[in-house]
Amino acid sequence: MRNMTVYGRTPAEEDPELHRHLEALTQFSPGVGFENRVMARVYRPAPAWLRTARAAGRDAVETGRAWTVLGVLSAGSLVSWAVAVGFILEYAAQIGAGLRWFFGTGLPYAWETVTAYVAELLATVYTLVSAWAPSGGALAAAAALSFLGLVACAWGLYRTMEAPSAVRA
Amino acid sequence: MASAADVSTASDQQVVEWACEGAEVAYRELVRRYQRPVFSLIYRMVRDRELAEDLTQETFVKVLNAIERYRPEFKFSSWIFKIANNAAIDQLRRRELDTLSLEGGPDATTPEQVEATSLQVGDVTESPLEEMEARELGSAIEQAIARLRPEYRACIIMRHVEGRSYDEIADALDLPLGTVKTYIHRARAELKQSLAPLKE
Numbered sequence A: 001m002r003n004m005t006v007y008g009r010t011p012a013e014e015d016p017e018l019h020r021h022l023e024a025l026t027q028f029s030p031g032v033g034f035e036n037r038v039m040a041r042v043y044r045p046a047p048a049w050l051r052t053a054r055a056a057g058r059d060a061v062e063t064g065r066a067w068t069v070l071g072v073l074s075a076g077s078l079v080s081w082a083v084a085v086g087f088i089l090e091y092a093a094q095i096g097a098g099l100r101w102f103f104g105t106g107l108p109y110a111w112e113t114v115t116a117y118v119a120e121l122l123a124t125v126y127t128l129v130s131a132w133a134p135s136g137g138a139l140a141a142a143a144a145l146s147f148l149g150l151v152a153c154a155w156g157l158y159r160t161m162e163a164p165s166a167v168r169a
Numbered sequence B: 001m002a003s004a005a006d007v008s009t010a011s012d013q014q015v016v017e018w019a020c021e022g023a024e025v026a027y028r029e030l031v032r033r034y035q036r037p038v039f040s041l042i043y044r045m046v047r048d049r050e051l052a053e054d055l056t057q058e059t060f061v062k063v064l065n066a067i068e069r070y071r072p073e074f075k076f077s078s079w080i081f082k083i084a085n086n087a088a089i090d091q092l093r094r095r096e097l098d099t100l101s102l103e104g105g106p107d108a109t110t111p112e113q114v115e116a117t118s119l120q121v122g123d124v125t126e127s128p129l130e131e132m133e134a135r136e137l138g139s140a141i142e143q144a145i146a147r148l149r150p151e152y153r154a155c156i157i158m159r160h161v162e163g164r165s166y167d168e169i170a171d172a173l174d175l176p177l178g179t180v181k182t183y184i185h186r187a188r189a190e191l192k193q194s195l196a197p198l199k200e
Helices: A016-023 A034-040 A048-063 A065-090 A092-132 A136-162 B004-009 B012-020 B024-046 B049-065 B076-095 B111-116 B128-147 B150-161 B166-173 B177-199
Strands: none
Touching (some): A048 A065, B024 B150, B049 B076, B076 B166
16 A cells, blocks of 8 residues: 655645645535445346356456367367277177166066056055045045036136236236 | 454455455445545535435446456555546536536526535534534535536545545546646645635
8 A cells, every 4th residue: 555645744734724624524425225225236246156167267268278178178078988989899798798688687677666566556555545435425525526626627717718818917 | 254243344455355255245334434435525526416426326336346356456445536536527527517606506597406506514513603603614615615626626625525645546536646736736725715715
């Protein structure tokens, strides 16, 4: 920071009388709620990590380092593919056997397991519902109510579609 | 992240750093610290309360939205005063208000406009007589300041009312240091001349 004055004197020392008058002048304040009005128009910055990433990207593009970065990424990708293809070629027989086992035995076994589980679950639910099942009259009443509910829904939907969009809004 | 208690005692640079990290309390602290000096400067320059408030708001919005571009080697106060002064000068150029008197602007044709363009001088004194004298003196000084050229006015307000250094004023007003000294010297001479009748 720089010095208080170029002469090393304060305003009061430079012209005491005038300074006394000027210093006594009112400090005006803006109206109530000024701070909130300002804050309503201020855009606060994004989180630091996002800004750093953006800045790094901008910097890379501006300084031409983007090409270097892209080059390194491309080379890395190429090496990865080369390694993967080499691995596949090296262990082709084992990989083929593994795939055959998966589609011949593993997958059907998994499918059977899942279907068996679902069937068992449905059976359990059926047993529970059967044990708790209401009498014939109650069942008929429930069915009737469900039907009436369905009719009410259909009517409501029809009315909604029929009404002009302004009324719907 | 900074708390309200931390920011109230921190330096401007530190508060700006927190603001750059997105801390709302830091933004609010900067508004709280500078709203009065900035508004006072602009109000004394344009002499229209509503306009001064709009310009002050614009100044803060501009500064806070560009807070990431603030360079810490400069004083924050210089930066905000520079933007405030530019806003006031632009407005004066647009509306040619620089010859306004304390009683109201030249464009003021209705009592409301006269009231809006008159500076409201402070009234905190001990007795009615002292109050009247202080008001008279305050009005006379405000009138004398109002008669100064805008660039003299900005310099003298920043030097004697806001207590800023010459360097800071030069930074804020984008003027060479020598020019600032000359302006302040001339402004003092003009003010003394204007206030001389009061001493008699």
